[in-house]
Amino acid sequence: MTETETRSRREQLLAIAGGLFAERGFKNTTVRDIADAAGILSGSLYHHFDSKESIVDELLSTFQRDLFATYDRILESTPDTAARIDAIIRASFDAIDQHHNEVAIFQNDAGFLMGFERFAYLREHNRRFRTMWVGLLDEGMRSGALRTDLDPELTYRFIRDTVWVAVRWYRPGGDVPARTVADQYLTILLNGISRKEDHA
Template sequence: MPKQKQSSDTSAAQTTRAKKKPPVTPSAERRGELLGIAADVFAEQGYNATTVRKIADAAGMLAGSLYYHFDSKESMLEEILRTFLTELWDGYDSVLSAPLGPRETLEALVTESFREIDRHRSAVAIYQKESKHLVTQTRFEYLVESQQRFEKAWLSTLERGVAEGAFRADLDVRLAYRFVRDTVWVAASWYRPGGGHSPEEIARQYLSMVLDGIAVRT
C-alpha cells in the first residue's frame, strides 16, 4: 500500500508540472521558425519586394503551405515587429522603473538596446528601413506610439541627467538623443550573433566612448 501511494503522489506531481508548463506544439515551433525566416527575407530584400513565394522558397516549402500558418505577408510582418517591440518595452520599462540615477539609466537602456539587436537583428533592420512607410497604414499605426514613447524615455533620461548634474549643463539633449539613437541602432547593419562580442561587451565599449571619450587624458 505505501508503494502505491508514493506512485500516486509522483504521478500527481508530474501532472501538476505538466499543467504549469504545457509543451510547445510542433506547429508553434514551426511558426516561430517561419517568422524568423520571413524576418531575414524582409530585412534583406525589403518589404515591398518580398512576396509570400520568396518567403516560402527560403523556408523550403510551397507558398500554399505557408498560408496554413499565416494569412498574408502583412500578418507576418506585424507579428515580427510586435514581438520585437513587446520585448523591447518589457526591458525598457524594467529599467525606467528601477531606482537608478540618470547615468545608470542611460547605461542600462543602451545595454538593453544591444541585447534586443542580438535577439531581433532582422526585426530592427526592418523597423529602421520600413517604419516611415508602414506608419501610413492603419495596421501599423501602433509604430507611431512606440516611437513617441521611445523618444520620451531617452529625452527624459538625458534631461534628468542635466538637471541632476550627471551630464554637462551645456548638453543639447535633443541632439544627444538623436546621436545615441542612431549610433546604437545602426549596429543592426553589422552585428552578427556569435560574432565574437556579446551585446553586453559592445554596450560597455560603446558607453566608454560616448561617456568617457577615446583620447587618453593627460
Template sequence: MSTSKTPSERRTHLVRLAGDLFAEQGFRATTVRQIADAAGILSGSLYHHFDSKESIGDEILSAFLEDVLAGYRAAVAGSDDPRAAIERIVRSSTATLDRHRAALTMLQRDWNYFSGQPRFGYLRTAMKEIEQTWIDLLERGRETGVFRADLDARLTYRLLRDILWLPTSWTSSKSWTTDQIVDGLLRLLFDGIKSA
C-alpha cells in the same frame, strides 16, 4: 517518434524564415511565394498560418517593440539615477537588438512604408515612448548636474539611438562581443575620449 513540427513550431519557423528574407531583400520586395519556397511549402499553405504578408511583418515587429519597451520600462523603474538607468537601457537595448536583428533591419529598410500603414500605427507610438524615455533621463541628468548643463537632450537621443542600432551588424564579424561593444559605447558616452 514523429519529427513533424507542431503548428506553433511551424508558425515560429515561418516567421523566422520570413524575417530573414525581409531583412535581406526588404519587406516590400519579398513575396509570399519566396517565403513559401524558403519553407518548402506551397504559397497557399502559408495562408493556413497567416492571413497576409503584413501579418507576418506585424508579428515580427510587434514582438521586437514589446521586448524593447519591456527593457526600457524595467531600466527606469524605481531609479532616481539617470546615468544608471541609461546604462541599463543601453545594455538592454543591445541585447534586444541582437535577438531581433531581422526586425531592426526591416525597420531601417522599410520605415517609410511601415510608418505610413495604419496597421503598423503602433510603431510610431512605441518610438515616441522610447524617445521620451531617453529625453526624460537626459534632461533629469542635466538638471541634477549628472550631465553637462549644455546637453541638448533631443540631439543626444538621436545620436545615441542611431549608434545603438549600428553594432548589431558588427557582432557577426566576431571582432568584438556584444558586451565589448556595449562597454566601449558606455565608456565613450560617459567618459569621452579626452585624456584625464
C-alpha cells in the same frame, strides 16, 4: 532534435520570414521567397497568415511589446540616472543581439510601413522612446551627471540613431560579443574619443 523542430510551424515560418525581411527588406522579399525557404509553395503560406503584411506585423508588434517591457523593468528597479542610462543602452545592444531580425526590419522598413494605418503603433514606439530618452537626459543634466551645453533633442537623436544603427554590421554569434560593443559605445558616448591630459 533541433530547437526548430520543437517550435510550432507558425513560429518556424515567422523566423524564416523574419530572416529574409531583415536581410533583403520587406518590399524586396516575396511570399514565394519565404515559401521557398520554408520548403513549401507560396499558396500554403496563406493557411498560416492572411497576408504578407500580417507576418511582419506579428514580428514587429511582438518585439516592440517585449522591448518596452524590458525598459519599464529597468526604470522601475533603477533610481540612479547614470545607472539608468547605462542599463538602457546595454538592454538595447542586447536586443540587437537577441532579436536581430526584428531590429533590422524596424530600422530598414519602419519608415515605409508607418505609412499604413495598420502599423500606426510603430509611431507610438518612436514617441515612447523619445519621451524616455529626453527624460533621462533632462534628469542627468539637472543631477549634474551630464554636461549641460548640449541640446537635449539633438543628443536624443544622436543616441537613438547610434545605438540602433549598429544592427547593420553587428552579427550575433560573431567575433565581437554584444557586451564588448556596449562597453566601447558607452565609453565613447560618455567620455569621447579624445585623449584627456588633465586626468593625471
